[in-house]
Amino acid sequence: MTPQRPTVLAVIPARGGSKGVPGKNLATVAGLPLVARAVRACLGAPRVTDVVVSTDDPAVAEAARSFGAEAVQRPAALSGDTASSESAVLHALDAFEATAGRRPDVVLLVQCTSPFLTPDEIDSAAGEITSGAADTAFTAAPSHGFLWRDAPEGTGATGVNHDKAHRPRRQDREPEYLETGAVYAMAAEGFRTHRHRFFGRTALVVTDPARVLEIDDPHDLARARVLAPLLDTAPVPSLADVDAVVLDFDGTQTDDRVHIDADGREFVSVHRGDGLGIAALRRAGVPLLILSSEANPVVAARARKLRIPVLHGVDRKDLALKRWCDEQGVDPQRVLYAGNDVNDLPCFHLVGWPVAVGSAHDSVRAAARAVTETPGGFGAIREIAAWLLGPELHTPAALPSIS
Template structure:
């Protein structure tokens, strides 16, 4: 039996009124468009993925994600016409255009088309498998991800009614939750449509619609900055947390204060500053250097202690830097390194621009909340207390010599 062609379409405009450049905003250290691309490419049901966008930066991020996964042949970017790239354009219009462009480009007919939203950061492969299978194999015309919903909805009826009223309940009767009919909330994450029917109806719902249940804990749509903040706070709890290995990175860049120290400064009577560092961090850095990993210390502070520590560790240093992200980008260019293959370790808000540039942003355990939220991984040990030694163990194994060694 011929396997149906299933095309996942990810609409990802460059503009957004609620959250500027929303589809490139990072949750768990990963841009939203990349999170959607990864979920789609992980699906066993999806043949190919199309990102439809009007923004070169979005297309570049999507292509890089496909290349990093070794799936560049399945990932295609389509330039969205200006006429369907504005705030009033529908997702259906973008999907129809992408569907036509893909079929013309690949010379094959699509059987099932999916609409996958970047704004659902915790979409999982299972969600995409579920909606795709419902249409491709189980006879549904359309499918949508849903989650159990137990809330009582109210509507302000002042404009059309004498009183406010309940939408999904009779306000005069308040049954126990287990006695109420179950309501299901459309999550907004993934939709599947029979491609021929979609062309006819030009809408995501028609015919028989399958309801594909998903974990309500993962239901979140990002429409405003508050949603984005919630997603970042939830990412450490909801994201799978694979730690990086040497296969994932080509270089490690370290902040100094608060990352290699505990962020305290001791000042003597003559105004001389001293800080405390951790011997285990020195051991970890030495092991990384021995393994041939390019290293850099990058610090805002122009301080002799930073230079002295870097000299002892035999690691190059850039300090007294106002724009650490620009310095990091220049260093990557000079070293012929792709930023998406660089780990950057930091602890405070002045590290966030570097987090946006590096492919592996890592926060130490005692980092500022906003930094932890933007990180792709967070250490167990605080800065100045062995966090760098811990990171070296991620990359090289607990003995700092064998990356394949088992960990606790």
């Protein structure tokens, strides 16, 4: 008989309130709310069987469900600043068992304030428990820092993990580890008994120090957004993820330059590869729209050449996009929007797949869920079409002559 797979329940505490960063758990890093990043990491861990988000906020619950987790309504008594994470996990355990009719073998406490947590780290923590190697486990980063404690006035500071009179070389010191606060794994029955995340044999899950960041204030959030393009394994969407594609024009389908002749007439350059990609998407039945704040007639002329609808000369692109989605019956969370500059950010916050072209402004790249390698005006839209259509884009039938 095949052994039954252990039930590994990942619990993500995500209150609605936060003093340091208001609405923190819904703040976005690389286009995804923090709670969604945690959910995706948990769902990507092979040993995790169930994921629940414990929250008192309907908006957090809706976000959790939209990314594939279950949501547990946390009572007010467990939602204040003084409520412990353990109390939220215990409540989520009870709620899960009541609805699922199963008792977890392992429970994980996963913090969505650690945006660069990986599925491998979550899986390794769970594996320490399911294998019987430990009763509890947590993520930790190697540390070689010398710690000091400020002593009473007049006596001078003293070393905590070292003798200040002896400074050994890094390679001569015993390794030490810093608790990251990202993931804690516990044998479920032991956790119920001890009501604390550390009991019995405790194992370390060693993680890359470069990925350790805990978001407690706006500066932490700003650092996370800058680091995301470097640390994330950026996913790109497929056609199964997207129901419609909306494209900015200047700087996205052009190189953002304008040529002006002696009579003041403006000209822009477009890329033939982008025309081929757009035509392939159109032939695949993907709803398309060009959305631009630019009133220049060249935008409408390009849309006519590509045979796709256009809204241009628009002041509030996000409102126009929302109205278009309503008219088309398209969920904004299944829209890919490609842009390059700060006036695209409101649309980025509306859609599920905000994409920055390779030449986009830094703030736009930081808010994007995916970034093209190609700059705007040099085939970035063709690259996006290849994400969605894959090998189909390279077949002759997918490449009509419209450019």
